[in-house]
Amino acid sequence: MNRISNEVNKWVNRSLDRHVRLAVTGLSRAGKTAFITSLINQLLHVSTNPRLPMFSAVREGYLLGSKRVPQLDMHVPKFGYDEGINALLSSPPSWPQPTSDVSQTRLALRFKPQKGALKLFQDTATLYLDIIDYPGEWLLDLPLLELDFISWSKQQAQVLKGQRLALAQSWLAMGEHFDPFAPADEALIETIAASFTDYLHQCKAEGGLHWVQPGRFVLPGELAGAPVLQFFPMIWTNKYTEQQLATATDDSNFGMLKKRYKYYQQHVVKAFYNDHFSKFDRQIVLVDCLQPLNAGHESFNDMRQALDQLMQSFKYGRSSMLRRLFAPRIDKVLFAATKADHITPEQHPNLVGLLQQLVNEAWQTASFEGITMDCVSLASIQASEPGFVNYQGKQVPALRGTDIDGNAQTFFPGDVPRRLPNQDFWNRNGFDFINLRPLPQQVDEPLPHIRMDKALEYLLGDKLQ
Known part of the structure; x- marks a missing residue:
């Protein structure tokens, strides 16, 4: 009965356009948890100490x-x-812990209607904002819904180059003599799958790579140790034709791999998508362009590929009243380059230009569907103070902050390319990203930020009129 009541409440709020389900999307380490923490904090302070001049509902x-x-x-x-707030208020301040499972929060925003039916019949109205947090690693499983086991295996084989190939040697050697037609050997499959999982962890931790599939292998949540996380891509498909593999029986090694992949696809990935990502109204895509710039050419291209894969998994379309009631779809998307406080202010336009280049294909697709889109650079929780230093008799821009180890730093990280970096940029290796700890916070003040108000205006401004 409670479930039915909850569904009715959702429908009523949607019919009055008083319910927004926001997708805070991004790859691992893009800053989703920090963004959600800051968003909640900024909105909780709107009646006492707002610092959101670009958010019209607050300004007016x-x-x-x-x-x-x-x-x-x-x-x-x-x-x-x-x-998260306790971590930021601690001494020394520290970043909120990234999430290891799905979590959710709901905010009620009380406002004076400015137009439409609400203004005619109500002095005040309430907008309910639902926000979901989830591990970025899980996002990259969404494209698996479009791939069968052999297609996924071929895709994984194609990306085995450079750092990936070097890191994969152990599990590749283990599987070199793997017989797909032999009777299913669960112990052998578990052993090779464990080596494959180690490889994925190394791609993320040592290689600075983003496209790590399956995502649950590196952050399993409640599935740790379950057989559904004990499979691996059949990289060695070039030894056999698809017709030969099709003859493998269900009780063979290949049959077990295929069965576990399909179970993962249908019962883990599809359930996650249906429970969360198919139901969003608005979306912000957080992109950390700076760490990959620092890590090098391969890491940057890997991030770009992961982003392209990710953006293909979301439904876009005009959110009409009927669609809002029965098939909600994202109708407004904001791409945000995070950690803008880690570069000097005059580099912010370059960061936005680089982001526009990165998401160009996704932008074209969404624009074709009539979706409103924009790009912005922001810092959810500011970690540096901009200024100038004297260098060779000239005033040059610089940042001042404290690195993760507690050392005071005054530095210029370098120029951000406005367009996708060419080989000259990588040869110069001219960008130096320093991980900073948050600035000290005051308990009664909103978190310092860069352009969170612009993001709020874009995502919620029209819903508060």
Whole structure:
């Protein structure tokens, strides 16, 4: 009965356009948890100490206040906002822990309607904002819904080059004599799958690579140790024709791999997509362009490929009233280059230009569907202070902050290319990214940020009128 009541409440709020389900999307380490923590914090301070001049509802005074309210999906863990704020307020301050499972939060935003039916019949109205947090690693499983086991295996074989090939040697050697037609050997498959999982961890930790599939292998959540996470791509398909592999029986090694892949695809990935990503109204895609610039050509291209794969997994289309009630679809997307506080302010336009180049194909696709899109650079929680230093008799821009190890730093990280970097950029190796800890915070003040107000205006401004 409660489930039916919750669904009715969702429909009523959607019919009055009073419910927004926001997808905060991004690859691992893009800053999703920091963004959600800052978004909640900024909205909670709108009635007492707002620092959101570009957010029209705050600037013009018709957003009256915000508060956290119980979420409708009681089976989903609550987003750890309090834990994140405590980390930021600690001495020394530290970043909120990235999530290792799905979590959710709900905000109620009370406002004075400015137009439409709400203004005629109500002095005040409430917009309910649902935000889901989830591991970025899981996102990259969504493209698996379009691939069968052999297609996925071929795709994995194609990317085995450079760093990936070097890191894969151990599990490739293990599988060299793997017989797909032999009776299923669960112990052997488990052993090779464990080596494949180690390879994926190394790609992420040592190689600075983003496209790591399957994502649950590196962050399994409640599935740790389950057979559904014990398979691997049949990289050695060039030894056999597809017709030969098709003759493998269900109780063969190949049959077991294929069966586990399909189970993972249908019961893990598809369930995750249906429970969360097929139901969003608005989307912000967070992209960390700076770490890959620092890591090098291969890491940057890998991030670009992962982003392209990711953007193909979302449904876009005009969010009409009927669609909002029965088949909600994303109708507005904001691409945000994160960690803008890690470069000097005059480099921010270059960062936006680089992001526009990175998402150009996704932008074209979404524009064809009539979706409103934009790009912005932002820092969810500011970690540096910009200024100038004297260098060879000239005033040059610089940043001041504290690195993760607690050392004070004054530095110029380098120029950000406005377009996709060419070989000259990589040869110069002219970018130096320093991981900074957050600036010290005051408990009664909103978190310092760069352009969070612009993001809020784009994502929610029209819903608060």
